[in-house]
Every structure is written in C-alpha cells, then in structure tokens.
C-alpha cells in the first residue's frame with residue numbers, strides 16, 4: 001500500500017490497540033490512507049491554519065490532515081482506547097498534533113487553537129448534526145472557523161445543500177446557506193468504511209461568508225424557520241400564526257403567499273419575513 005507516512009497501516013494499528021468499533025460511539029473507520037489524504041485536500045490549503053478534528057478514532061483522517069500540511073491539528077476523541085494510537089501519530093509529527101480525550105460537545109477548541117481555523121472530521125453520526133448547528137449559530141459572525149469539511153450520512157449532507165422545493169429543504173439548509181457556501185464534494189459508499197454503515201456517506205464543504213447573504217436577526221430568523229418547518233405541511237399563515245396577529249399581511253409584505261408551505265419559500269424570503277417580524 002502506498003504510504004502517506006511511515007506509520008503502520010491502519011488495520012495493523014486497530015489490531016495492535018484492540019480498537020474494535022463501538023456502535024454507540026458512531027465508529028465507522030476509514031482505513032484507506034489515500035482516501036483520508038483526499039478528504040484532507042478537500043479542506044483546502046491548511047499550511048497556515050490550525051485544524052480542529054472531531055473523533056479521530058485510530059487516526060486515518062488525522063494522518064491525512066498532517067501529511068497534507070496542516071500547521072497544527074487539535075483532535076478531540078471521546079474513546080480513551082484510541083489515545084495510544086494517536087500518541088504514535090503525535091510522535092511522528094512533533095509539535096503538530098494535540099489530542100484531547102473528551103466530548104466534542106464540551107471541549108472549547110479556542111482554548112487550544114489560534115485562527116485561522118479549519119474544521120475537518122468524519123463525524124460520529126450521533127452528534128454530527130448538533131455540532132454543525134452549533135458551528136452555524138455562534139453568538140457573533142464571522143465564526144471562529146473559516147471552513148468546515150465534514151463527513152455525514154448522505155441524507156444529512158443532502159439536507160445541508162438542499163434547494164427550496166425539494167423534500168430535503170428545511171432548517172439545516174437555511175442555517176447553512178444563510179452565512180456559508182455549502183457544497184457536497186465527495187460521496188462514499190458504505191464499503192469505504194470499517195465496519196460499513198447501512199447508508200452512503202458524503203463530505204460537505206462549507207466556507208463561512210464574511211457577512212450573511214441577506215440581513216436578518218439570527219434569533220428571529222431561527223425562530224421563524226423553526227416554526228415554519230415544525231409544521232411543514234401546513235400553509236404558512238397557519239404554521240406562523242403564533243408569530244404575529246397580522247401574519248397574513250406580514251407574509252405578503254415579505255413576498256410570500258400566505259397559502260404557501262415552508263418548503264417553497266426561499267432564503268431571501270425567510271430573511272425578509274424575519275426583518276418584518278423583528279420590526280414589530
């Protein structure tokens with residue numbers, strides 16, 4: 001096998017350290033280092049960047065990121081069994097890999113990293129969406145990260161890049177596309193992973209925009225979008241009735257037909273409605 005570094009192949013690492021995959025931790029490992037190097041390249045030029053990786057596991061993507069030139073990597077891993085394997089990688093790339101044994105939902109990456117920061121991860125499916133929503137809804141914009149290169153179940157990836165009118169369109173698409181450029185850059189079959197998951201996966205690359213595409217108060221926009229899609233089969237004048245007594249007029253003033261359903265409304269229209277509601 002063509003090596004991207006001088007460390008042992010991942011199958012050997014897994015056998016040496018007894019890293020049998022645990023379903024509860026969403027462990028579906030990538031063992032092909034050429035593939036992990038390819039995913040690392042999809043994150044863009046990392047030479048001047050710190051990189052945050054969630055869930056390095058046995059370290060396939062971590063090795064890809066380091067071999068492809070990431071300046072420094074912070075890898076947050078919940079499963080302590082992976083730490084010896086990750087220490088070997090840290091030793092092979094002196095001063096460039098820091099591993100934190102903890103829950104990515106609780107560790108503050110800014111205590112360890114300096115901007116510019118890129119985030120790259122083959123995310124555990126059980127916390128992937130929650131992490132993405134957090135990264136997309138910080139208190140201030142621009143966020144602490146410049147780009148996100150993230151592996152999700154394909155169905156989640158499709159929800160992130162979905163366009164109005166499609167079944168996958170919803171809160172995730174609007175949150176992602178309001179302040180970032182989002183694109184599916186790679187699709188992988190279950191067989192690319194060990195053990196193979198039930199469904200295909202896809203890598204989404206998101207680049208933070210300096211400013212939102214359309215002005216709106218984030219909290220108001222999030223509330224409007226959440227209400228609209230919580231009852232996505234209802235007409236908007238009914239789904240959003242709780243927002244304002246004269247919601248019908250406000251929808252019309254925002255260029256939205258009150259009888260439309262959420263999934264046909266564009267990002268621009270949702271932002272116009274959020275501005276209208278905020279002006280109450």
Ligand code: SAM
Pocket residue numbers: 025026027028029030031054055056057058059060061062076077078079102103104105121122123124125127
């Ligand atoms: N990056 C490795 C790869 O591509 O082969 C492993 C990816 S695997 C899909 C997800 C990894 O996230 C596992 O190593 C798992 O232990 C870890 N993990 C699960 N929940 C986590 C959490 N809350 N915080 C940090 N790591 C977590």
